Amino acid sequence: MGEIIVTDQTGKTQTIEAVEGWRVMEIIREHGLPIKAECGGACACATCHVYVADGWQGKLGDMREEEEDMLDEAMDVADNSRLSCQLIYNPELDGLSVTLAPGTEPEPV
DSSP states (O other), rough: OEEEEEEESSSSSEEEEETSSOOOHHHHHTTOOOOOOOTTTSSSTTEEEEEEHHHHHSSSSOOOHHHHHHHSSSOOTTTEEEEEEBBBBBGGGGTTTEEETTSSSOOOO
């Protein structure tokens, strides 16, 4: 197991345990952090949009066309935007740092 560092939409940063082979979105959601992740990892929405910290983008796999299409419909997209459902955690990503994008937090119940 390793760790990822997640900053939520309010600026609160947490270091959470990561499991190899899991989607970064799943890891974030399983730790109870505020991420909608409405499609559950099917790359059919952009509600798991994150900003990847400097220095990590080159360690991630290339963005597929489906992910790029979903980000085209997302709000507040930046050069370091990715869908966390498309990022599979592996030991090379130990210490990965992401920030949850605005609008990805679940609606209050």
